[in-house]
Amino acid sequence: MSQRSIKYISFFDTQDSVIKRNYVTSAANKLEYIAKAIASTGRQVEIVSMSQVQEKNFKIYPPEERQISEGVTLKLPFSWGGEKGLLGKIKIIWHLVNLFFYLLFYCGKKDTVVVYHSLGYFDIIRWAKKICNFRLVLEVEEIYSDVSRMSDYWRNLEFKMFDIADAFILSNDLLDEMINKQHKPSVVIYGTYQVESKHVEKFNDGKIHAIYAGTFDPNKGGAQIAISAVEYLPEDYHIHICGFGGEEVTNQIKNQIDKMQSKSKAFITFDGLKKGSEFIEFLQKCHIGLSTQKPEGEYNDTSFPSKILTYMANGLSVVSIRIPVLRKAAIVDALSFYDTPDGKSLSEAIIKASLSDNREIVKRLDNQFKKQINSIEIGDIYLISDNNHIAMIIYRCRLRT
Numbered sequence: 001m002s003q004r005s006i007k008y009i010s011f012f013d014t015q016d017s018v019i020k021r022n023y024v025t026s027a028a029n030k031l032e033y034i035a036k037a038i039a040s041t042g043r044q045v046e047i048v049s050m051s052q053v054q055e056k057n058f059k060i061y062p063p064e065e066r067q068i069s070e071g072v073t074l075k076l077p078f079s080w081g082g083e084k085g086l087l088g089k090i091k092i093i094w095h096l097v098n099l100f101f102y103l104l105f106y107c108g109k110k111d112t113v114v115v116y117h118s119l120g121y122f123d124i125i126r127w128a129k130k131i132c133n134f135r136l137v138l139e140v141e142e143i144y145s146d147v148s149r150m151s152d153y154w155r156n157l158e159f160k161m162f163d164i165a166d167a168f169i170l171s172n173d174l175l176d177e178m179i180n181k182q183h184k185p186s187v188v189i190y191g192t193y194q195v196e197s198k199h200v201e202k203f204n205d206g207k208i209h210a211i212y213a214g215t216f217d218p219n220k221g222g223a224q225i226a227i228s229a230v231e232y233l234p235e236d237y238h239i240h241i242c243g244f245g246g247e248e249v250t251n252q253i254k255n256q257i258d259k260m261q262s263k264s265k266a267f268i269t270f271d272g273l274k275k276g277s278e279f280i281e282f283l284q285k286c287h288i289g290l291s292t293q294k295p296e297g298e299y300n301d302t303s304f305p306s307k308i309l310t311y312m313a314n315g316l317s318v319v320s321i322r323i324p325v326l327r328k329a330a331i332v333d334a335l336s337f338y339d340t341p342d343g344k345s346l347s348e349a350i351i352k353a354s355l356s357d358n359r360e361i362v363k364r365l366d367n368q369f370k371k372q373i374n375s376i377e378i379g380d381i382y383l384i385s386d387n388n389h390i391a392m393i394i395y396r397c398r399l400r401t
Contacts, residue, residue: 007106008035009099010116012049013076014068015276019061021051021076025275026306032068033192037370039071047074048102050095055081096124103128112137114169119144119154122161129164138165140175142303172304173328190329191309193366195359198315200281207238207267210288210319210350213279214307216245216253221294221341227256228343229350233266237350240286242271242279283314287355291320294341308335312358319349330365334358 011023012031035045047068053061064076077098082088099121107113107128112135115125129136138161145155159179167185170176176186203209212226223241230239241257244250257270274282283289289311304325311318312334320326322337334356338349 006038006043006045008045008047009050009102010047011051012047012074013051014066014074020054021049021079022054023049023051026310029194030192030306032072033194035072036069039069040370043071045072047072049074049076050099051076051079052091052095053079053081054083056083058082058087096121100124100128103132103134107132107134109133111135114139116141117144117158117161119158122157126161126164135166136164137167137169138162139169140179140302141171143175143179146302172302172325174325175302178302189369190304190331190365191306192313193309193362193369194313195362195366196280196284196314198284199277200284202287203238203285205238207236208288208350208355209238209240209286210290211240211242211283211286211316212290212292213242213283213310216243216249218249218252219294222290222292223253224256225292225294225341225343225346226290227253227260227268229346230260230264230266230268230343232344232347233264233350235265235267238267238269239290240269240271240282242274242282244273280314283311283316286316288350288353289314289316289318290346290350291318292341292346293321293323295321295323296341304329309362313362315357315359317353317355317358319346319353331361334361 008031010031011021012028013019013021013023014032015025015028031047035047039045053059059081061076061079061081063078066074066076068074077095079095080087080091082091103113103124109132111132113125113129114137116139125136128134140162143158144150145158150158162179165184168176168180168187170180170186170188171190173188176188180186210226212223214222216223218224223243223245226239227241230237233239241253245253254270257268261268271282289307291305291308291311293305302325305320305323308318308320308331312331317336318334319336319338321341322339326332326335336349336353338345
């Protein structure tokens with residue numbers, strides 16, 4: 001079989017870039033891990049980024065090419081600064097048109113296109129597939145209509161995309177049962193299996209440090225539940241709240257922290273949004289990672305909490321809400337669970353959690369993943385993602401014999 005380069009189309013940029021583009025750090029980290037894993041098999045991977053420049057002032061940014069690592073290159077498209085008004089709207093249209101014509105010119109009948117399913121470009125993918133008849137592999141992190149309220153039109157559109165897919169890449173085992181009714185080829189990968197080496201020592205102040213890192217979205221309620229646990233913890237515990245949200249919800253989080261601290265023996269601090277090496281080093285100082293959220297959301301049946309792997313890869317124990325998507329996961333025995341979404345239940349799980357370094361478990365998953373890549377043949381692959389998620393692996397494949 002000839003070795004062709006793999007095109008990886010996504011919203012992506014490197015963290016050291018000085019130009020602001022629309023991509024999500026956690027998603028980009030996952031993309032880079034997968035690209036390097038594929039390259040480790042001897043293939044060349046070309047990441048073709050669809051990210052728009054988000055600088056406020058108008059300025060032309062010509063196409064750019066960078067070498068990320070051995071076997072992995074990044075191509076950034078022509079774009080321009082300026083988010084408001086007509087230029088901002090034209091930029092959105094330009095990137096969509098650019099994607100459509102890229103598929104028309106570079107993806108034929110013998111090619112495979114892997115797409116992170118996104119409502120933003122469903123119609124473009126559908127029309128391009130009709131014209132080019134490429135093999136469509138859909139990477140699904142979650143079912144959007146389970147996460148957000150949507151009309152029947154959008155839910156039907158989402159499931160039409162599932163129907164026209166030729167194969168699936170899924171973030172958890174339950175998704176296969178829910179959307180792959182025709183038993184098409186599928187593969188499950190939970191997230192990034194990249195172990196971080198030890199950079200710093202744990203906090204050494206006689207306290208157990210637990211961290212919540214993630215969204216402040218009140219609909220998911222993760223940060224809010226983590227904060228409520230401090231009221232029931234003894235004085236030798238310290239909870240850190242790190243993450244992101246809009247100005248209003250961030251202020252609400254800060255106010256909740258202040259109220260809880262005033263009536264709690266344990267400590268709680270707002271540590272803001274941390275990225276890159278600063279985030280990794282802060283994370284590694286802590287002992288326990290908190291994967292907290294409201295359990296009643298339908299997204300808990302389909303969306304794997306990626307922060308769990310981030311915690312484990314940095315040597316933390318993990319306390320998580322018990323949700324269906326984790327029941328069949330290969331890492332289930334390494335987790336400590338709480339069942340009721342309130343501070344008391346969470347605090348009890350934090351106190352009972354055994355402090356252990358889970359890096360070895362992630363290393364085993366990493367080795368299994370790379371063996372899986374080495375055991376398949378991959379045709380031309382184009383990976384497409386929206387700006388909030390990243391396609392996770394590969395597939396037009398057949399097992400080698």
